[in-house]
Every structure is written in structure tokens, then in C-alpha cells.
Amino acid sequence: MAVVASVATGAATTGTAHASAVRPARPIQDATLWREFTASPLTHPQIPFVGRAGYRAGSGLPRRGGRDLVIDVVRDHGARPDGSADAAAAINRAIAAAGERGGGTVTIPAGTYRIDDVIRIGHSDVVVRGAGSGATTLYATRSLTELIGVYGSRYGGDKSSWSWAGGLIWLCPKDRWASLTDAIRAREWPFEGWTGNRRDAWRTLAVPAPARRGDRTVTVADARNLRPGRLVLLRLADHTGHTLLQHMAGDGAGARAYAWADKTKLTSYVPYEWPVRVAGVRGRRITLERxxxxxxxxxxxxxxxxxxxxxxxxxxxxxxxxxxxxxxxxHLLDQGINGLAFQCAYDCWADDVTVRHVDNGFGLIGASACTLRRTKVEGRGAHHPYYCREGSHDNLVEDFTIAARTTPAPAGTQLHGINVEGLSSYNVWSRGRMETGTFDSHRGMPFANVRTDITVNNDGVHGGDASAGPLFGARFTHWNIRVTNERAGLMKIDGLAPYGATVGINEVREFGQIDVPDFPGDLHARLEAYGSPATVRPANLYEAQRGVRLR
Known part of the structure; x- marks a missing residue:
């Protein structure tokens, strides 16, 4: 496979939503790591290839007006836009009607709509569209605990899983949502991802031959079950010596020396499950979308x-x-006053959506290839403004905002920020403004994720049980990060993340929550343009990688 890398990346502040106004003290120039990356973009040891993250491999969200069926919740289903009566039933009827007819757009005109139930999007090709985040408001009156029930943790204890799961707008396949909520009501705390409540809802389609990270084409013994456009799951089980986990951590000496066996929460995340669409089939040769x-x-x-x-x-x-x-x-006793949740969703999106006064804002739970664009979390303060877990991969969060909280934090609460955990990989957070929160790598060894072109007041903390293992796996990259309060924690990661990279961060210092590396010895991490984020070119790693063409 040939790789052609674009190097016309522009000046450091070009296309940057929140670029520093300070004139760079040093000349703007291509980062050394960027030049290295363009020479081997699919196999670079520190920087992951994330140029195909998001909806339809990052090709942009669908244009409005492309769906024939349009259902208006006021005109067609009697929803009241003045907040005087519950509108959830009308909205859900409209969504179901569109889904049962093969897809369509459900419009919610300007106004305030009281919702006393979960808004459920369980059919493919259904778009729920308001008149704009400043014009259409859904006012939620009840929590997920009230609507569905108490949701305990499959790992025991008295924690509430609504602290990291579910949404008052919940995008999840209809049958999967039913199985999840039935299990919760029965107090049989489920796994939440792509292979069912017990991770047994799968069967083998094909067995691929050995291949390398970065390959887009694999050879299978029998391709009869595969066709272009089919969504499949790549499943990798760990070896008794935990060599798969070592590989996710970079295959270095530190990973080989690490004590994996007692990290029971981490090992429960394996097998690694990665959804991908088949792009082509030629004999026994299968080309993948990513x-x-x-x-x-x-x-x-x-x-x-x-x-x-x-x-x-x-x-x-x-x-x-x-x-x-x-x-x-x-902390960890959330009742489920949650915003949007994407679960077992692929090629789905949110655009121009704000959530206010929520426990948890935007959730990616066993979700892949989704785009969250122009989203905002505001109000009284959240536990997880954004969270990405249960093996979520290849997602894009761009042009996002976490606003400063409007009320002081009550005692005993925690604020994380943009969370990633549970072996989630190849996700991107781009062009963000965080007036509060942190880069919450929540253990569970997420790997190959990118945070780029973000301004952050780093006042949050990370979470994660010790049994969930390392904070970082390999190829975690922070690129062009502007830390307004100069706190180093989870921003400058060259001393924490194996085979990771910190490129273009202002000078920071350690205070507050301070971490030590999980892996012993040389981390093989890279630090470049420290103290000079405005000099970094490209300014946005994801956007620059979009110019890398694969063929």
C-alpha cells in the first residue's frame, strides 16, 4: 500500500479555534515529530494515525435535507413547545415512526419541551433535529434511576453505573437497549459493548492471517461471509503471558516487567473488540475502511x-x-441526570448540541466512528463532561466546550473532564475550550489517542481503580495544548505515557494531583516544543493527518 503524506500544513495558528494570541518567541516550523510521522504515518512508534477518526472516516457530516421523510413532533404528534406537558412520548413516537419506515428526520421546532422519559433513538438512519441549540430546549425532569432503576457495578461495591453510562437522549440499537435495561431492572449488571451483556453474542466470520499494525488489507482463509460495506468486529484475545496488553503498551521492557495478572478490571476488558467496515473483497484479500x-x-x-x-x-x-x-x-453515586449517550453506535453524530446541569455530558460507550461536533457542557458542574469507555474507538470530538461551573462544587464530588478508558483507542479531541476539567486518562490503559489544539484550565482530577491498570498505553499524543493555570498533571505526559508524545505545550509545573509512571525504565516518550505551543506546525495534528492519503 502506498502512502502519500501532505506536508502543506500552514502556519501554527491557521484554522485554530482557540490559538494563543502571544507572538511566538521562536520561528514557526514543522515539528521534527511531524516530519518523522509523514515518513511512516501508519507505523510511527509514538504518534498514532487518527486521520480517519469520526463519522464516515472523517469525511464530514451529512448535509441537511437529504432524507425524504420528515416528521414534525408538533404538527404530526402533538408535542407542546411551551413546556406545559410531557413531550417525550410524542418525540419517541415520531422517532419510532421514522425508524420503522427506514429512516428520516424528526424535527423539533423552536420552543421548550418537557420530557419525563428517555428520548430513545434505536433505529438507524434517524436524525433528530431541533431549530438550533439556542432555540430548541428539551427540559428533563427525571433521572435514569427514577426511569429505569438502580444500576450497580459489575465489579461490585456500592457505586452507581449511571456515573458513567446512559443518557436522557440515548442512541443505542433498539434490541440492545432493551437487553441492557432488562438486565439493569433484573440487577444483572451487564457488559455494555458490541457482543452483548455476557460478551457471547458473536460468531466467527473469517480468520485473518498474521498482519501488522497499519495494514489495511488482510488475508483470510475463507471470505464467503464478507462483503463490501459489511460491519465486522476484529476480536483479539490475550495470551496467558499478557502479550496483547504488552503490545498495547508498546512492547517495551517496561511493559514486559509490568505486573498484569492482578489487574483484574483491566483483564476483564479483553478481548479487544474493534468494529470496522469492509471496504473491499478480492478473493481472500480483504480491504478494511481503516x-x-x-x-x-x-x-x-x-x-x-x-x-x-x-x-x-x-x-x-x-x-x-x-x-x-x-x-x-x-462521587460515583450519580443518579443518571445524563446528557447524550452513544452506545453500540457506528457512524453516528451530534452537532450543535448543548447539555446543561447534568451529571455526565456526552458518553461514548462501546461506540465507534462517531463525531461530536460543536458540543458544549455547561451549568452547575458535571462529573464526566465527556467520557469514552467500554472499548470505544475511532471517534472524533471537535469544537467542544466545557464551560466553568455556575455553582460551587459540593463536598465529596469530583470533576474529571475529557475521559478515556477501557482499552479505548484512536479517538481524537480537537479544537476545544475547557474552562474547567482535565485530560482524564482514567486507567484501563487507553492507547493511541490524540488531544490536539485545546485550551484548558487544568483544575480537574483523573479517576480509575488500581485494578484497572495503567493510565496510558502506547502512542498517546498531546499536540498544541495551552494550559492556562500552568498545572502539569495529565498535560505533559512524557514522564508517564510509554511511547507517547507531548508536542507544543506551554511551561507547566507539578501541583495538585501528581502521578508517577506505571511502567519502569525508559518510556521511549518524546517531548518537543516545550514552552512554545505557538511555534508548532502543524497546529492541529488531526487536521494535518486528514491530508495523509492512503491508497
Whole structure:
């Protein structure tokens, strides 16, 4: 496969939503790591290739007006735009009607709509569209605990899983949502991803031959079950010596020396499950929509398998979800006053959506290839403004804002920020403004993720059980990060992240929560343009990688 890398990246501040106004003290020039990356973009040891993250491999969200069926919740289903009566039933009827007819757009005109139930998007190719986040408001009156029930943790204890799951607008395949909520009501705390509540809802489609990270074409023994356009799951099981986890951590001496066996929460995340669409089939040669995220080695029993019926092509646009304001709950006891959740969703999106007064803002839970664009979390303060977990991959969060909280944080609460955990990989956070929060790598060894072109007041903390293992796996990259309060924690990661990179960050210092590396010895991490983010070119790593053409 030939790779052509674009190097016309522009000046450091070009196209940057929140670029520093300070004139750079040094000349703007291409970063050394960028020049290295363009020479080997799919196999670079520190920088992951994320240029195909997001909806339809980052090709842009669908244009408005492309769907024939349009259902108006006021005109066609009697929803009241003055907040005087529950509108959830009318909105859900409209969504179901569009879904049952093969897809369509559900419009919610300007106004305030009281919702006393979850808004459920369970059919593919359904778009819920308001008149704009400043014009259409859904006012939520009840929590997920009230609507569905108590949701305990599958790992025991008295934690509430609503602290990291579910949404008052919930995009999840209809049957998968039913199985999840049935299990919650039965107090049989489920796994939440692509292979069902017990991770057994899959069957083998094909067995690929050994391959390398970055390959887009694999050879299978029998391709009869594969066709272009089919969504499949790459499944990798760990070896008894934990060599798969070592590989995710960079295959270095530190990973080999690490004590994996007692990290029971981390090992429960394996097998690694990566959804991908088949782009082409030629004999036994299969071309994938995205490059392989990891090597395929026989010891990991690599398989292309089925997965639960996914939600695809659905989105939420142009509205605000506002919850009745209540004090933030103590840490890990959230009642589920949550915003949007994308679960078992692929090629879905949110655009121009604000959530207000929520426990948890925008969730990616076993979700892949989704785009969150022009989103905002505001109000009384959230636990996880953004969270990405349960093996979520290849997602794009761009032009996002976490606003300063409007009320002081109650005692016993925590604020994280932009969270990633649970072996989630190849996700991107781009062009962000964080007036509060942190880069919450929440253990569970997320790897190959990128945060780029972000201004942050670094006042949050990370979470994560010790049993969930390392904070970072390999190829975690922070690129052009402007830390307004100069706190180093989780921003400057050259002393924490194995085979990671910190490029273009202002001078910072350690205070508050201070971490030590999980892996012993040389981390093989890189630091460049420290103290001079305005000199970094390209200014936005994701946008520059969009110019790398694969063929």
C-alpha cells in the first residue's frame, strides 16, 4: 500500500479555534515529530494515525435535507413547545415512526419541551433535529434511576453505573437497549459493548492471517461471509503471558516487567473488540475502511466476527438538553441526570448540541466512528463532561466546550473532564475550550489517542481503580495544548505515557494531583516544543493527518 503524506500544513495558528494570541518567541516550523510521522504515518512508534477518526472516516457530516421523510413532533404528534406537558412520548413516537419506515428526520421546532422519559433513538438512519441549540430546549425532569432503576457495578461495591453510562437522549440499537435495561431492572449488571451483556453474542466470520499494525488489507482463509460495506468486529484475545496488553503498551521492557495478572478490571476488558467496515473483497484479500490498530498474531486468536446489530447513520442536531437543576451527587453515586449517550453506535453524530446541569455530558460507550461536533457542557458542574469507555474507538470530538461551573462544587464530588478508558483507542479531541476539567486518562490503559489544539484550565482530577491498570498505553499524543493555570498533571505526559508524545505545550509545573509512571525504565516518550505551543506546525495534528492519503 502506498502512502502519500501532505506536508502543506500552514502556519501554527491557521484554522485554530482557540490559538494563543502571544507572538511566538521562536520561528514557526514543522515539528521534527511531524516530519518523522509523514515518513511512516501508519507505523510511527509514538504518534498514532487518527486521520480517519469520526463519522464516515472523517469525511464530514451529512448535509441537511437529504432524507425524504420528515416528521414534525408538533404538527404530526402533538408535542407542546411551551413546556406545559410531557413531550417525550410524542418525540419517541415520531422517532419510532421514522425508524420503522427506514429512516428520516424528526424535527423539533423552536420552543421548550418537557420530557419525563428517555428520548430513545434505536433505529438507524434517524436524525433528530431541533431549530438550533439556542432555540430548541428539551427540559428533563427525571433521572435514569427514577426511569429505569438502580444500576450497580459489575465489579461490585456500592457505586452507581449511571456515573458513567446512559443518557436522557440515548442512541443505542433498539434490541440492545432493551437487553441492557432488562438486565439493569433484573440487577444483572451487564457488559455494555458490541457482543452483548455476557460478551457471547458473536460468531466467527473469517480468520485473518498474521498482519501488522497499519495494514489495511488482510488475508483470510475463507471470505464467503464478507462483503463490501459489511460491519465486522476484529476480536483479539490475550495470551496467558499478557502479550496483547504488552503490545498495547508498546512492547517495551517496561511493559514486559509490568505486573498484569492482578489487574483484574483491566483483564476483564479483553478481548479487544474493534468494529470496522469492509471496504473491499478480492478473493481472500480483504480491504478494511481503516488501518489495523494492532498487530494480528496467532497467539491472540484473531478473528473477524459478527456483532450486535449496530445503530448507524443516526444523529442529534440543533438542541439543548437541560435538566432540572439539582446539586451534583457525591462521587460515583450519580443518579443518571445524563446528557447524550452513544452506545453500540457506528457512524453516528451530534452537532450543535448543548447539555446543561447534568451529571455526565456526552458518553461514548462501546461506540465507534462517531463525531461530536460543536458540543458544549455547561451549568452547575458535571462529573464526566465527556467520557469514552467500554472499548470505544475511532471517534472524533471537535469544537467542544466545557464551560466553568455556575455553582460551587459540593463536598465529596469530583470533576474529571475529557475521559478515556477501557482499552479505548484512536479517538481524537480537537479544537476545544475547557474552562474547567482535565485530560482524564482514567486507567484501563487507553492507547493511541490524540488531544490536539485545546485550551484548558487544568483544575480537574483523573479517576480509575488500581485494578484497572495503567493510565496510558502506547502512542498517546498531546499536540498544541495551552494550559492556562500552568498545572502539569495529565498535560505533559512524557514522564508517564510509554511511547507517547507531548508536542507544543506551554511551561507547566507539578501541583495538585501528581502521578508517577506505571511502567519502569525508559518510556521511549518524546517531548518537543516545550514552552512554545505557538511555534508548532502543524497546529492541529488531526487536521494535518486528514491530508495523509492512503491508497
Amino acid at each position: 488501518p489495523l490498530p494492532l498487530d494480528l498474531r496467532p497467539e491472540w486468536d484473531p478473528r473477524l466476527t459478527t456483532l450486535v446489530t449496530p445503530l448507524t447513520g443516526s444523529g442529534v442536531e440543533g438542541l439543548t438538553l437541560e435538566a432540572a437543576e439539582k446539586p451534583q451527587a457525591p
